[in-house]
Amino acid sequence: MTDDKMFGAKVEYTPARYPKQLRLEGRHVTLAPLVAADAPDLQASFDGSTDHAIWSYLPYGPFEDAAAYAEWIKVNTAAGDPHFFTIRLNSTGQAVGVASYLRINPVEGSIEVGHINYAPSLQSTVAATETMFLMMRWAFEQGYRRYEWKCNALNRKSRAAAQRLGFSFEGVFRQASIAKGRNRDTAWFGIIDKEWPELKAAFERWLSDDNFDAEGNQLLRLSALTAPIRVASDPLLMD
Numbered sequence: 001m002t003d004d005k006m007f008g009a010k011v012e013y014t015p016a017r018y019p020k021q022l023r024l025e026g027r028h029v030t031l032a033p034l035v036a037a038d039a040p041d042l043q044a045s046f047d048g049s050t051d052h053a054i055w056s057y058l059p060y061g062p063f064e065d066a067a068a069y070a071e072w073i074k075v076n077t078a079a080g081d082p083h084f085f086t087i088r089l090n091s092t093g094q095a096v097g098v099a100s101y102l103r104i105n106p107v108e109g110s111i112e113v114g115h116i117n118y119a120p121s122l123q124s125t126v127a128a129t130e131t132m133f134l135m136m137r138w139a140f141e142q143g144y145r146r147y148e149w150k151c152n153a154l155n156r157k158s159r160a161a162a163q164r165l166g167f168s169f170e171g172v173f174r175q176a177s178i179a180k181g182r183n184r185d186t187a188w189f190g191i192i193d194k195e196w197p198e199l200k201a202a203f204e205r206w207l208s209d210d211n212f213d214a215e216g217n218q219l220l221r222l223s224a225l226t227a228p229i230r231v232a233s234d235p236l237l238m239d
Contacts, residue, residue: 016106016143019083024134027090027207028127031134034077034084034098039070041095042086045119054117057152059179061117082115087122087131096122099131101139109145109193116158126207129222132165133203140196147192153185159234162189166199166226169234187234198229 004010024031043066046054055061063069077084082102086095100115113135122128139147149167151158163169167189176186191199202225205211211219227233 013109013145014143016109016111016139016145018104018106019101019111019138019142020080022083022085022138024085024138026127026130026134028125028130029134030088030090031085031099031131032088034073034086034100036070036073038086038095039073040066042066042098042119043069045094045096045121046117054119057155057158057179058115058117084115085135087118087127089122089127094121097128097131099135101135103148106144109143110148111139111144111146112148112150114150126212129165129203130207133207136165136191136196136203137200140193140200145193146190149189150186152179153187155187156236159187159189160237162187163230163234163237164223164226166195166202166229167191168195168230168232170232187236189234195229195231199226202226202229 021033043063060072063072081104082100084098084100087097087099088095097118098115099113101111102114103112118128136147149162153172170188170190173186173188175183177184206220206222206225213219
């Protein structure tokens, strides 16, 4: 038996770039560092969710008002990990969501996407998918080896989103944490660098104008493009 099989393949790795004050620009959205001044705009967008369902699986929120949200932003963006983004539509300039990098480990090449919170106006749009593509692309272009997605195991929508985006299911960590006084089992998903070239091509094909008809309906589903690339599917979604 070779040493690689016994102990793992040797890795010569140059640490990736740490995300600091990033600005990611796409055709539909621009991501810029989240700041307290964004709170009123975000609060107005999030208030469009009448039942506050968008906050259900986050460990914080909803906030009483923009001032409370602004204070939360000041406290939680200070450390730099998570590295939070405000998502703005290029067409209107409106802030319609938040996402972040977190558990950032450039030395070993691992980074997670999380704290994803889309206002109703961003949900299920091309802009929403482009947001995830921009963040994924930056991470792999900076040399990260592993890109993670974790969510409450009860959050079927998040698990379905991860699979659609090309993340492979890696298991459920039972009783991983406590959120808002409730147990949280955490579902893990991941993408590794060798999968990125094919995933990038899948995203670019899906996002292209040729993939949408005159009414804006997709011709090819992203999930169909990413399915052959994933190495494991989520059993929850196979019911």
